[in-house]
Amino acid sequence: xxxxxxxxxxxxxxxxxxxxxxxxxxxxxxxxxxxxxxxxxxxxxxxxxxxxxxxxxxxxxxxxxxxxxxxxxxxxxxxxxxxxxxxxxxxxxxxxxxxxxxxxxxxxxxxxxxxxxxxxxxxxxxxxxxxxxxxxxxxxxxxxxxxxxxxxxxxxxxxxxxxxxxxxxxxxxxxxxxxxxxxxxxxxxxxxxxxxxxxxxxxxxxxxxxxxxxxxxxxxxxxxxxxxxxxxxxxxxxxxxxxxxxxxxxxxxxx
Amino acid sequence: xxxxxxxxxxxxxxxxxxxxxxxxxxxxxxxxxxxxxxxxxxxxxxxxxxxxxxxxxxxxxxxxxxxxxxxxxxxxxxxxxxxxxxxxxxxxxxxxxxxxxxxxxxxxxxxxxxxxxxxxxxxxxxxxxxxxxxxxxxxxxxxxxxxxxxxxxxxxxxxxxxxxxxxxxxxxxxxxxxxxxxxxxxxxxxxxxxxxxxxxxxxxxxxxxxxxxxxxxxxxxxxxxxxxxxxxxxxxxxxxxxxxx
Ligand SMILES: Nc1ncnc2c1ncn2[C@@H]1O[C@H](COP(=O)(O)OP(=O)(O)OP(=O)(O)O)[C@@H](O)[C@H]1O
Ligand SMILES: [Mg+2]
Numbered sequence: 416x417x418x419x420x421x422x423x424x425x426x427x428x429x430x431x432x433x434x435x436x437x438x439x440x441x442x443x444x445x446x447x448x449x450x451x452x453x454x455x456x457x458x459x460x461x462x463x464x465x466x467x468x469x470x471x472x473x474x475x476x477x478x479x480x481x482x483x484x485x486x487x488x489x490x491x492x493x494x495x496x497x498x499x500x501x502x503x504x505x506x507x508x509x510x511x512x513x514x515x516x517x518x519x520x521x522x523x524x525x526x527x528x529x530x531x532x533x534x535x536x537x538x539x540x541x542x543x544x545x546x547x548x549x550x551x552x553x554x555x556x557x558x559x560x561x562x563x564x565x566x567x568x569x570x571x572x573x574x575x576x577x578x579x580x581x582x583x584x585x586x587x588x589x590x591x592x593x594x595x596x597x598x599x600x601x602x603x604x605x606x607x608x609x610x611x612x613x614x615x616x617x618x619x620x621x622x623x624x625x626x627x628x629x630x631x632x633x634x635x636x637x638x639x640x641x642x643x644x645x646x647x648x649x650x651x652x653x654x655x656x657x658x659x660x661x662x663x664x665x666x667x668x669x670x
Numbered sequence: 671x672x673x674x675x676x677x678x679x680x681x682x683x684x685x686x687x688x689x690x691x692x693x694x695x696x697x698x699x700x701x702x703x704x705x706x707x708x709x710x711x712x713x714x715x716x717x718x719x720x721x722x723x724x725x726x727x728x729x730x731x732x733x734x735x736x737x738x739x740x741x742x743x744x745x746x747x748x749x750x751x752x753x754x755x756x757x758x759x760x761x762x763x764x765x766x767x768x769x770x771x772x773x774x775x776x777x778x779x780x781x782x783x784x785x786x787x788x789x790x791x792x793x794x795x796x797x798x799x800x801x802x803x804x805x806x807x808x809x810x811x812x813x814x815x816x817x818x819x820x821x822x823x824x825x826x827x828x829x830x831x832x833x834x835x836x837x838x839x840x841x842x843x844x845x846x847x848x849x850x851x852x853x854x855x856x857x858x859x860x861x862x863x864x865x866x867x868x869x870x871x872x873x874x875x876x877x878x879x880x881x882x883x884x885x886x887x888x889x890x891x892x893x894x895x896x897x898x899x900x901x902x903x904x905x906x907x908x909x910x911x912x913x914x915x
Contacts, residue, residue, distance in 0.1 A: 492794035503785035
């Protein structure tokens with residue numbers, strides 16, 4: 416469980432986060448949605464402590480993250496996994512090296528144990544023939560999957576994914592979404608996902624926080640989101656023609 | 671004011687580099703890699719430059735001796751003094767600030783803009799220790815580079831002096847041994863240890879705290895070279911005043 420309260424962040428004169436309060440539950444896929452530039456990435460980086468918020472608190476199981484010393488933060492971070500928007504793979508290491516890196520750094524496992532774990536997670540993200548390749552030699556979608564593998568290799572308690580399926584074809588995108596949801600339920604992880612993909616919202620949006628210009632404009636589940644009358648949300652959700660038609664049908668049926 | 675802030679955050683960076691050490695078996699690999707990159711990889715250019723600088727110093731000295739009262743062994747003497755006191759430690763360090771410094775800034779800067787440093791931090795790794803510490807350790811071998819630069823520089827002077835017909839080998843070698851003060855070598859090595867630290871950390875600072883994208887990485891590398899050179903030149907002056915003045 417992650418609780419966020421009254422979170423503010425500005426860069427110079429631009430206020431990016433304007434007092435966000437919400438919570439993210441364990442064993443659920445929590446989604447943060449919103450337009451490009453609404454502050455999703457900044458919000459997520461605040462939760463990870465990569466950006467220091469100007470005001471507000473972030474609590475992990477009741478422990479206040481912003482008040483922890485750096486050493487304590489680093490210990491907590493070993494329980495987190497993060498998939499960056501641009502993958503952020505170490506380009507001096509192979510795919511295998513990237514995924515093995517956290518194991519090598521923080522566990523006392525033997526070489527073969529680590530290798531087994533790496534093979535397992537890479538298989539889990541449907542990547543079986545790229546072990547020895549470097550990040551520059553694989554496609555963007557493959558890089559995303561390596562990033563996910565690296566994020567889950569340590570069995571994190573908290574998983575953060577910044578647009579994990581952007582740049583992937585629809586089929587792979589759904590696969591990734593389902594994978595993240597399965598892992599979340601299987602290991603009872605608190606998962607937070609930034610997305611603007613409506614497919615993900617419908618598939619795995621157990622809890623959705625809608626950001627608009629740094630505000631939390633709405634929150635609820637994927638069951639509620641198609642029924643809400645909140646204008647900001649409907650504008651976002653029904654920006655695609657397909658969803659507009661679905662909405663029309665729903666409203667006609669209701670009346 | 672902003673210079674003071676920069677110096678402050680540089681100092682904080684250096685302190686942070688020595689905290690929460692990375693596992694030894696990981697660090698060992700990193701150190702060996704940096705030794706290969708920073709030290710071994712610079713040998714060629716350093717040897718090349720030292721040889722010719724030593725040669726030029728010998729020729730210049732020879733051409734400036736017109737008075738027959740000045741002994742011929744001055745050529746060897748002047749070559750030894752200039753190479754040991756300044757050319758090997760200081761001149762070489764400026765070359766290193768360009769070669770090694772821009773490599774350090776751009777490699778760390780690229781990791782910053784592609785969020786690889788954030789990725790390290792999220793995992794709970796002390797990214798400064800992971801990235802900068804192995805470079806500092808590798809650069810402790812820098813005095814060996816300077817020692818080689820000294821030998822090669824003097825050798826270059828001998829070649830130019832003897833084969834250019836400016837001096838006999840015996841005169842040159844006599845000059846080399848004339849009034850030799852071992853402390854000058856100590857002074858030179860102390861300087862090179864200080865410069866090594868500067869070459870490892872100042873470019874790291876410019877890469878680590880950079881903002882922006884790929885274009886800014888290039889700019890950061892240039893700025894880093896300027897500052898590394900300035901710091902080396904100023905410290906050279908201060909150390910010379912303290913140790914020889
Ligand atoms: N380091 C920074 N310095 C200054 N402004 C920043 C910084 N990081 C983000 N911003 C600004 O904050 C706003 C929100 O950015 P953010 O990256 O969080 O958007 P986002 O919701 O993740 O968008 P996208 O969906 O495109 O990834 C943007 O207007 C951006 O310009
Ligand atoms: Mg973003």
